[in-house]
Amino acid sequence: MTVGVLAFHGDFAEHIQILEDLNVKSKEVRSLQDLAVVHRLIIPGGESTVISQFLFASGVAEEIRRRVREENFPVYGTCAGAILLAKRVTGKNPPRALGLMDMTVNRNAYGTQRESFEATLKIPGEKTPLSVAFIRAPVIERVGPRVEVLASHKGHPVLVQEGSLLAGTFHPEVRADKRIHELFLSL
């Protein structure tokens, strides 16, 4: 199994490092040819406006949509990646998203870098909480009936799943916590 990491921009190297630590083969994805040989995909953190442009210009966006629809292609989005998975994006200058998960995400809802924070999260099946970073993070404001909330922080869902799709508004990869990636690999 090869896990693709969308590598237009953002912290894709950190995701690849975690996959390496888990002994999972990974591949940077920048084109349709790259996407064709991967079995799962991670959309990293970064600026969603930038990633969105390259996703749609390269044709990779349409192919991700098709594979999710027809093959239950597993995709995990962190922060910017979570924004791009959402059906509806609110906030200032929202980017064009893939629209795959039934949720509304508000971009940079916490504010600027001054409001970035660290938190510990409880996730199902894990005894010790995760220590993660929320960097200029979005807020999941609404989830549809088919979306399962796996973790919340101060009343907002922060880790959600819908079928083969997983979205988190925080970054486990910059704290080298492998558990969310293991969860994703088990979907």
Add this chain to the structure above:
Amino acid sequence: MSGESCSGWYDECHVNSKRNQLGEDLARMLKGGVIMDVVTAKQAKLAERAGACSVMALERVPSDIRKEGGVARMSDPQLIREIQDAVSIPVMAKVRIGHAAEAKILEELGVDFIDESEVLTPADPFDHIDKRKFKIPFVCGATNLGEALRRVQEGAAMIRTKGEAGTGNVIEAVRHLKLIKREIAELKKMKPEELKAYASAERVEVALVKRVREEGRLPVVTFVAGGVATPADAALLMDIGAEGVFVGSGIFKSKDPRRFAEAIVKATVHYKDLKVVTKVSTGLGAAMPGLEISGLPIKMQERGW
């Protein structure tokens, strides 16, 4: 990194109290992107639409600072606010070297990153800002490894080369990036006593030097800046090992800023793909006019230490 000895302040044992971890995380999110200098809200919007991952809000781009002379200071907070209101991507702004009061104003404004920059006129002849006292992260310029490490030790969450701003001449950015890389490679060959001597000569903690030697890279994200004027310049620097690119005068002093902005973003993302770099370089029109480094009356890269 766990299990190491806790000799200096700069090691993993004291990580959370001494480093701006959240700032370093934000820098990671910017990787592979282009940060553009903008002087109006309109330019900021153009930069965002063209794919900039962040904008640097300032009153004059470096080439105008060079031309007009005088003391260059932090921008008017009004201008910074207008730019913050215009875009959703992170907004950076510059302060003079050592000017902690300007930095506190920027923190109050809630900018996302502060650039303690040699492009502005230095304010303190002795010290750079003690960046560990701020929640907002700092990016600082460096011309070599020792300078980069002094800035990291002071709390910088991101390093950029100084290059020679406002010249449209890329040679100094190439020089600084290559020097940093070479000096890191040289650390690997040093014996323990030589490492100590190096740390002492460069006025940095031995633990920090050891970490750089072990990891073979700076401990924070490293961008290039200073003289980038074309998509090919960006591709060249990414290929040498830059993790992203700052473009100052190169965009809004070119003939067609929108096309230059888009082209430099594409060349940065796809720097390994010659077809893309060639395509975006074709028919672009005139880049900003360039300057020869040897003829400059002021070298901005010599500011700071």
